Amino acid sequence: QVQLVESGGGLVQAGGSLRLSCAASERIFSSSAMGWFRQAPGKERTLVAAISWSSSTYYVDSVKGRFTISRDNAKNTVYLQMNSLKPEDTAVYYCNKDPSDPKYWGQGTQVTVSS
Numbered sequence: 001q002v003q004l005v006e007s008g009g010g011l012v013q014a015g016g017s018l019r020l021s022c023a024a025s026e027r028i029f030s031s032s033a034m035g036w037f038r039q040a041p042g043k044e045r046t047l048v049a050a051i052s053w054s055s056s057t058y059y060v061d062s063v064k065g066r067f068t069i070s071r072d073n074a075k076n077t078v079y080l081q082m083n084s085l086k087p088e089d090t091a092v093y094y095c096n097k098d099p100s101d102p103k104y105w106g107q108g109t110q111v112t113v114s115s
Helices: none
Strands: 004-007 010-013 018-024 034-039 046-051 057-059 067-072 077-082 091-097 109-114
Touching: 004 091, 018 034, 018 091, 018 109, 034 077, 046 067, 046 077, 057 067, 077 091
Parallel strands: 010 109
Antiparallel strands: 004 018, 018 077, 034 046, 034 091, 046 057, 067 077, 091 109
């Protein structure tokens, strides 16, 4: 049973923008903090941004001012607006609860930023 589905990735030039979406089952989404994570080739998966049920947000320093996380609780969906993208943002992006729960990792969505 698929419970988290990420979409919106793609190939973009440096300086461009993408908007990622994550559709979650209500069982996962309801009353949960959610996060976007990314994993670059050869590196560990790390948290990029998180949002609480009440929409308080957290960002790692490397994306502050460029990425915006948001959620639509009525649609069980969390978004990641990514602006001013850099080649170092290239990774597979995943959503999950925050803190992450290993059983909920989905396929992720590939983001590739060309220089």
